[in-house]
Amino acid sequence: MNLVYFDASAWCKQFNTAEDHHEDLMAFIESCQNDDVQMISNEILYLEARNLAVSVDIPLVDVEESFQLLSIVANSEDLLKQAGSRILPSDRHRNRRRLKALDKLHLETAIQVRADTFVCYDHRLSEAVASIGTIAVVSPGA
Amino acid sequence: MSEATSSPIPIRGLRRDLLERAKQKHPDLTQGALVNQALLLLLGEAPDQPLPLTITPARTPRKNVRTLRRVSRPGISFEDTILDAR
Numbered sequence: 082m083n084l085v086y087f088d089a090s091a092w093c094k095q096f097n098t099a100e101d102h103h104e105d106l107m108a109f110i111e112s113c114q115n116d117d118v119q120m121i122s123n124e125i126l127y128l129e130a131r132n133l134a135v136s137v138d139i140p141l142v143d144v145e146e147s148f149q150l151l152s153i154v155a156n157s158e159d160l161l162k163q164a165g166s167r168i169l170p171s172d173r174h175r176n177r178r179r180l181k182a183l184d185k186l187h188l189e190t191a192i193q194v195r196a197d198t199f200v201c202y203d204h205r206l207s208e209a210v211a212s213i214g215t216i217a218v219v220s221p222g223a
Numbered sequence: 224m225s226e227a228t229s230s231p232i233p234i235r236g237l238r239r240d241l242l243e244r245a246k247q248k249h250p251d252l253t254q255g256a257l258v259n260q261a262l263l264l265l266l267g268e269a270p271d272q273p274l275p276l277t278i279t280p281a282r283t284p285r286k287n288v289r290t291l292r293r294v295s296r297p298g299i300s301f302e303d304t305i306l307d308a309r
Contacts, residue, residue: 090305095288099297110288120281129305136304143292150286155277163274168262170255183309193274202302214249214256 083118086196088187089129105222121152123190164189180209
């Protein structure tokens with residue numbers, strides 16, 4: 082079974098029909114379901130998606146219902162340590178191009194579960210995933 | 224002694240033996256990705272065994288995603304809202 086990892090920012094594009102690439106993302110999620118693909122993310126998605134719901138005033142219950150589609154990886158001390166200490170090509174930059182901590186946590190989780198595909202629209206995170214070399218990056222519609 | 228057989232020889236700060244180990248573990252990687260893996264080996268942070276993980280399986284993986292309620296918020300990028308919060 083293929084394993085498709087969703088970054089929280091990509092997953093949450095589905096909630097706004099006016100969002101760029103919304104329909105492409107919906108179709109991609111449906112194709113994952115039809116192809117017996119396991120969709121997965123880190124539990125930090127719970128925090129990020131709920132924080133989004135509060136920020137843009139959408140019902141939490143609707144966001145939480147989407148969590149039922151995902152397998153969720155719990156954080157552990159080892160996972161957090163590994164995410165923080167992994168050196169990436171972007172770490173040589175001293176500016177905003179560096180990967181942020183939560184981005185690194187999503188990336189490390191995808192590596193550890195041996196994800197086949199990483200769904201992401203953020204250019205910086207996409208580059209970091211690609212630099213690992215073992216995970217395909219997809220941005221449906223982009 | 225040729226450069227190819229002498230080891231370790233720094234390659235822009237990287238030891239050739241680490242690069243070779245990375246290449247053996249991941250023969251399909253690009254050169255840039257190999258350098259990244261070699262750096263991890265140098266720091267002893269590229270575990271051969273994956274970390275133990277606790278994964279909660281999806282509760283309703285076959286749920287029709289179209290039945291989930293959506294909103295329309297033109298001018299607001301939910302993706303950017305999350306990225307900004309990081």
